[in-house]
Amino acid sequence: MNRCLLLSWNIRGLGKFEKKATVRNLVKKTRAKILFLQESKLQEVNGKIAGQLFGKHSSFNYCFSSSIGSAGGIITSWDPDFFEIENRLIDRNYIILIGKLVKENIRCCLVNVYASNDDSHRLQMFHALKNNLFDFNLPVILGGDFNVVSSTEERSEGSVNKVAIRNFNSFIEELAVIDLPLHGSRFTWSNYRDNPSFSRLDRFLLSTEFLRVWLDILQSAFPKGISDHNPICLAILNTCWGPRPFKWFNHLADDNEYVEQIIEAYNMASREGIEKMLKKCKLVSKAWVQSKSGNSIQEMEKRCAEIEEIIVKGNYDQ
Incomplete structure (x- = not known):
């Protein structure tokens, strides 16, 4: 299995124990070091809930953005041996962690995004998030549900808001981040209707600095399971070439x-x-x-x- 660094999932509610167990099993299976959850629909996350998500004896730390009623709710968790946190910024639509990747010795920002499906609110969030990241002036990895596609090809049918696409692509270009090809699925969301439509709403975006550290990095989608969104994983490809041969001339x-x-x-x-x-x-x-x-x-x-x-x-x- 590839080495999973970050795992992101719009879980569509974490009220049921079965959903928490599914998240815990996926984290255990992938051995993800960072977890981004969106739409938890939880107003409070405590030690009991964290134990149900990551295991009672897990060393994962966490922070959260509360839902408003049953809308929203973001949870970010991390392995402190993988990422040392220095500070955090919590907003209704995103959580920014500022810190250092321990092994790579890189100071960076990790951003869990849950964008609004309202075009004007989402654009306001893009402006606010961009300004915050410009102030930190660090390499960044953003992941989550951006609630917008970046091209007409990322939607299976129906009308596409070209202004929203243009705004999203401007956000990506101004941050100078890269959207890696998605493996495992062409889309990450479905409406589950009789005549379903599909869109790619979930992704990771990362600064080019990480491509020099993780040469075989990729993002891939897992099956949806208990949500209408696919979990997506940012991972390093494990390619085993065998022992390096010794050459003598x-x-x-x-x-x-x-x-x-x-x-x-x-x-x-x-x-x-x-x-x-x-x-x-x-x-x-x-x-x-x-x-x-x-x-x-x-x-x-x-x-x-x-x-x-x-x-x-x-x-x-x-």
């Missing part, structure tokens, strides 16, 4: 310094058995090659530059 034996180091390594480990002797020679060989490769690369780059200059000069002379 004949020309290495032409260097006397290299040969002397291998002979010395052989003599030191020859009485410890063939396996340890070969391992010792391998380590010495790799260290010697690495110590020489920097100079070799610089020499090759210099030589390439000289050849290129000769070619360019020859073309001009002609």
Whole structure:
């Protein structure tokens, strides 16, 4: 399974124990480090509810934005070993965590978004959220239910509000964030009617800084299950290429310094058995090659530059 970093889900209410158990099982299955929940419809989240969501002995921390009546409600939770929080900003439509990704040593903002389905209210939220993020001036990961599509292709049928699409794309462009391709499903929401319509309302948006840290990052959708929204996951692709092979080239034996180091390594480990002797020679060989490769690369780059200059000069002379 891929390594899940962030999991986001518009859960459409967390009043029933079965829904809390479903969330807990998905977090356990994916081993997500950050959880964004939208539309919890909860006015209060306490330790008991947190235990039902993450397990009684979970180390997850959490914060929430209360619902207004049965509308809204956002919950953000995180593993403190993965993310160290410095501050938070809680709004009716989003929660911003400011802190540091521990392993990557990156200060950033994590934003759980639950946008209004009213165009004017959603646009106001985009402006407010954008201004807050500009003030923090940090790389950002936004995830959640944006309640708007970014293109006509993200809706299966029916009319599309092109002004809302344009406003959403302006928000994405001004924040300079990237919307990765979605794997697992083309859409993330359905109205479950006799003639259903589908839309992609849920997504992650992230700054380009994270693409340099997580090279194989992707976002994917899981089956809807108990909600009319798909859970979406921001994950790192686990590709196993097997053990890295050790390469040895004949020309290495032409260097006397290299040969002397291998002979010395052989003599030191020859009485410890063939396996340890070969391992010792391998380590010495790799260290010697690495110590020489920097100079070799610089020499090759210099030589390439000289050849290129000769070619360019020859073309001009002609």
